[in-house]
Amino acid sequence: MKVVRASKAGFCFGVKRAVKLSEEASKKKGPVHTLGPVVHNPQAIERLEHMSVKEINEIREARRGTVIIRAHGIPPEDYKVLESKGIEIVDATCPFVKKAQDYARMLHDEGYAIVIIGEKDHPEVRGIKGHAKEATVIETPEEAERLQMCGKMGVVVQTTQEQAVVGKIIPILFNKTKELRVFNTICSATGERQEAVKGFAGKVDVIVVVGGRNSGNTRRLAQIAGRIAPTYHIETARELKKEWFRGAKTVGVAAGASTPDFVIDEVVKRLESY
Amino acid sequence: MKVVRASKAGFCFGVKRAVKLSEEASKKKGPVHTLGPVVHNPQAIERLEHMSVKEINEIREARRGTVIIRAHGIPPEDYKVLESKGIEIVDATCPFVKKAQDYARMLHDEGYAIVIIGEKDHPEVRGIKGHAKEATVIETPEEAERLQMCGKMGVVVQTTQEQAVVGKIIPILFNKTKELRVFNTICSATGERQEAVKGFAGKVDVIVVVGGRNSGNTRRLAQIAGRIAPTYHIETARELKKEWFRGAKTVGVAAGASTPDFVIDEVVKRLESY
Numbered sequence: 001m002k003v004v005r006a007s008k009a010g011f012c013f014g015v016k017r018a019v020k021l022s023e024e025a026s027k028k029k030g031p032v033h034t035l036g037p038v039v040h041n042p043q044a045i046e047r048l049e050h051m052s053v054k055e056i057n058e059i060r061e062a063r064r065g066t067v068i069i070r071a072h073g074i075p076p077e078d079y080k081v082l083e084s085k086g087i088e089i090v091d092a093t094c095p096f097v098k099k100a101q102d103y104a105r106m107l108h109d110e111g112y113a114i115v116i117i118g119e120k121d122h123p124e125v126r127g128i129k130g131h132a133k134e135a136t137v138i139e140t141p142e143e144a145e146r147l148q149m150c151g152k153m154g155v156v157v158q159t160t161q162e163q164a165v166v167g168k169i170i171p172i173l174f175n176k177t178k179e180l181r182v183f184n185t186i187c188s189a190t191g192e193r194q195e196a197v198k199g200f201a202g203k204v205d206v207i208v209v210v211g212g213r214n215s216g217n218t219r220r221l222a223q224i225a226g227r228i229a230p231t232y233h234i235e236t237a238r239e240l241k242k243e244w245f246r247g248a249k250t251v252g253v254a255a256g257a258s259t260p261d262f263v264i265d266e267v268v269k270r271l272e273s274y
Numbered sequence: 275m276k277v278v279r280a281s282k283a284g285f286c287f288g289v290k291r292a293v294k295l296s297e298e299a300s301k302k303k304g305p306v307h308t309l310g311p312v313v314h315n316p317q318a319i320e321r322l323e324h325m326s327v328k329e330i331n332e333i334r335e336a337r338r339g340t341v342i343i344r345a346h347g348i349p350p351e352d353y354k355v356l357e358s359k360g361i362e363i364v365d366a367t368c369p370f371v372k373k374a375q376d377y378a379r380m381l382h383d384e385g386y387a388i389v390i391i392g393e394k395d396h397p398e399v400r401g402i403k404g405h406a407k408e409a410t411v412i413e414t415p416e417e418a419e420r421l422q423m424c425g426k427m428g429v430v431v432q433t434t435q436e437q438a439v440v441g442k443i444i445p446i447l448f449n450k451t452k453e454l455r456v457f458n459t460i461c462s463a464t465g466e467r468q469e470a471v472k473g474f475a476g477k478v479d480v481i482v483v484v485g486g487r488n489s490g491n492t493r494r495l496a497q498i499a500g501r502i503a504p505t506y507h508i509e510t511a512r513e514l515k516k517e518w519f520r521g522a523k524t525v526g527v528a529a530g531a532s533t534p535d536f537v538i539d540e541v542v543k544r545l546e547s548y
Contacts, residue, residue, distance in 0.1 A: 163449065166448070167445040167448055167449065168445070170444055170445045170448045170454075171441040171442070171444045171445050174440070174441055174444045174456060174458065175437065175441065177458070178457065178458050179455070179456070179457050179458070180444075180454070180455070180456045180458070181453070181454070181455040181456075182448060182453070182454045182455075183452065183453050184448065184451070184452050184453070184454070
């Protein structure tokens, strides 16, 4: 069986940067915590834990030492809480997410009703929402249809959304307002990984998508892959099952922006042994 | 045969205002000219000519007296030419068109690459383009596809465009830029007249659209009507042909924003006599 790796797969710029900043922070004196998992990938987290970078889930758990803000970013209130506690902040917010936060704040200041296209409960979206002060989060054309009319509407997009889905939402929003101002904050890494998966069309019999089940961008990769060929979303090589590939001549391997290379390598190796 | 008149038809606010201003201007001393037809309707123009309001087609033909700027508006350079000649200006530019011009100017000042969705050679679009300084005019999704990528794109719309067509163009423009800012300058009168025609669906056997052949908004009404039932676009009752209505039980009559009531009345009367 031939194994084809997606031309773009694995860590994006923002995740690489966050992991690097976390590794550097691990050398600091005093406790070093990350507020939530630095990346949505259990295997990458495990490595950091070996370097004594521990995860906390609530800001109130942070008392002293250093807190790493992960690539997804946080709302402005959370910065204030950390600062008031005298905690050192290592800000690993992805620069592309920061841009989305900045646009949200600017749109708020200029009086726009703000719509965020993204996953309601995703930390990135919660962070952007905080910077927008007030915002409505939608993810589907159906949710867009239910929005009220407004005078001027400002839109920012979760960096890992699918361009085509957002493209379906935009004309619906256009019908809901006299002025529509959209910042397309989907990052290029997202588009590249999604295009790489689409490139599998007609070339592979089965697709394996590797990455955290809690990773939004990996889940969307798996959705896109599922439209192209039978698709399995796994976190590690151990989950692979030989019978998935019965009769398959070629298998495509894709991975989200938060999947470490060593995890992808293991999957490819295992598949090549079949 | 039953004749149903569209719930909204004929002169809109901006046209009524332009005709009223022209009638008032006719009483002024010295020659009174309109720069191009005040409204795109030969029958309405005829009435004004009886009041000695004469049409000129080129700004260089204006030498003295008064010049009426029609509802479609003009580029800023043309104001300057008229002012430099000491000509009195009666500005009958539709307030909704003026708004589109203002947005175009503002988008230019804020550094947007400007796209106007509308008819390239329509005077309203030429006027808006003048206020934008530089702009690309497109009218179809195909033309939108051919646009270059740009950093930030500002969009204004000819006031008489069809919302649904613009809605198809918007997501294509979204793919061409990082920031899309659209002012939906389609006026409510346009939407109302188009909706009134759509309301004929399933209720009439034939549609007659009344209005100038040089009227963009009337032409679009006829296009929309044509998707619903066999449609005839006429300028006056004299063009009606009995055979168009053979076997028809109900006929719908619609009219553009530049069609005078007396012209619609004549059409309805003639149809009722069949």
